[in-house]
Every structure is written in C-alpha cells, then in structure tokens.
Amino acid sequence: MMGKILFGLMLLCSSSVMADGIDQSREASVKAFLRGIDADSRDPNARYVASFADLNGDGKQEAIVQIISDEWCGSGGCSTWVLVQQEGRWKEQSSISIVHGDVRLLPHVSHGWHDLSVFVAGGGLTPGYAVLAFDGRRYPLNPSVPPARKARPGEAEAGRLLLSASYANASPLYGD
Numbered sequence: 713m714m715g716k717i718l719f720g721l722m723l724l725c726s727s728s729v730m731a732d733g734i735d736q737s738r739e740a741s742v743k744a745f746l747r748g749i750d751a752d753s754r755d756p757n758a759r760y761v762a763s764f765a766d767l768n769g770d771g772k773q774e775a776i777v778q779i780i781s782d783e784w785c786g787s788g789g790c791s792t793w794v795l796v797q798q799e800g801r802w803k804e805q806s807s808i809s810i811v812h813g814d815v816r817l818l819p820h821v822s823h824g825w826h827d828l829s830v831f832v833a834g835g836g837l838t839p840g841y842a843v844l845a846f847d848g849r850r851y852p853l854n855p856s857v858p859p860a861r862k863a864r865p866g867e868a869e870a871g872r873l874l875l876s877a878s879y880a881n882a883s884p885l886y887g888d
Contacts, residue, residue, distance in 0.1 A: 738764070739883075742775050745795060745802040746885060753783040759882035763874035765817050767794065767846075768825045775802060776815055776828075776874050780882055788812065788835030792875075794828075794851060806851040808844065810835065813877025816868055823848040829868035830855045831877060841868035 742762045750758060758781035764773040775795040778784075784791045789812030795802040811830045818827040825846035832855050833839035841863035842855035852860045 738775075741802055742777055742795070743883075743885065746777060746779055749793075750779060750781070750783065750885060753781065754886065755781040755783055756886055757781060758783070758885040759879070760885050761875050761879060761882050763815070765826075765872070765874060767817070767828075769821075772797065774805065778811065778815075778875060779885060780879055781885075786810070786835065788837060788856070789832065792830070807853060808851055809854050810837075810856060811875075812839075813875075814841075814868075814873060815875040816841075816871030817874055818843065818867070818871040820845075822846045825851075828874075829863050829871050831868075832856050843867065 739762065743760065746760050758779055760777060760779050762775055762777045764775055766772060767774045774797075776792065777795060778790045778792045780790055788810035790810075792808040792811040792815060793804055794806040794808070796805045797803070808830065810832060812833040814829075814831040816829040818829055820827045822845035827846070828844045828851060829841045830844060831839070832842050837856055842860045843863050844851045844855055844860050847859065852858075854860065
C-alpha cells in the first residue's frame with residue numbers, strides 16, 4: 713500500500729505533468745519562448761497556438777507555433793515558427809511569415825525534414841496552399857514567393873493538420 717502511495721506522489725511531483733493530453737511543462741516552455749519573442753509588445757490580448765510533431769525523423773517532437781496578435785499578424789496572416797529543443801530549451805529553427813491559418817505536415821521529405829504546407833491569403837495574394845520544403849538549413853521565410861511553391865491539387869489536404877485556421881484552441885500568451 714505504501715508503495716502505491718509513494719508511486720502516486722512521484723507521478724504528481726514529476727516535472728512533466730500530463731493534463732487533458734497536453735504536456736504542461738512543454739506548453740509552459742513554448743509559452744516562455746514566445747513571450748521572449750513578444751517582449752517588446754506584451755499585448756495583453758495576444759494568444760498562441762502550438763502543435764508538436766517529429767519533423768525530421770529524429771524521434772523528438774519539434775514545435776510549430778503562432779502568436780495571434782496585432783503585432784504578429786497582418787492582412788497576409790501571422791508569423792509562424794518551427795522550434796527545436798536544444799539543451800532543454802526551445803530554439804528557433806525557422807521563421808515563416810504570412811501564414812493565414814492552416815499548417816499541415818506533408819508526407820514528402822526534403823533534406824531529412826517533412827515538407828509543410830501553409831495557407832496563404834490576404835494582402836493581395838490569391839488564396840491557396842503553398843508547399844515549404846526544407847533546404848538543409850531552414851524552411852522558406854515567405855510562403856508567397858520561391859523557393860516556396862503553390863501546392864498541387866489535393867497535395868496540401870493529404871497532409872496532417874498541425875495548426876488550424878479556426879484558432880479554436882488558442883491560449884492566452886499572458887495573464888496566467
């Protein structure tokens with residue numbers, strides 16, 4: 713009996729607590745990274761979305777994140793970051809401008825990393841999906857110009873949805 717109680721206490725006190733399927737320490741560390749990016753703005757209405765997937769086949773999940781606020785979003789969409797964990801901290805691997813909602817993980821791999829598709833619209837752009845291939849160092853910064861390319865019919869929809877345009881699961885960046 714005492715062993716079960718001690719095991720239960722160890723689970724409660726562990727540094728990585730799971731609640732509703734979300735790793736709270738991972739979410740907190742992503743939020744801390746994003747607050748560092750947003751340090752000059754500190755918009756109290758800023759929200760963020762995050763998704764996690766192994767983009768490069770190393771068995772570790774990278775983070776795909778967006779800040780939703782006037783500072784980071786415009787008529788063409790919001791800034792999006794791909795983050796990797798190094799030495800227990802999130803580091804920017806790529807920054808992608810003007811993402812207007814959906815981000816999808818595609819099955820095709822370029823230079824060891826999965827291609828991503830992002831939805832672009834607004835700012836005079838023709839709405840549609842763009843494919844972002846990893847170039848060996850990073851994903852393209854701007855999905856509306858080469859080396860990004862327009863997705864072929866059905867290509868983007870075949871990918872796994874990582875971030876949704878609805879932002880229904882967006883969390884406050886501040887105020888906790």
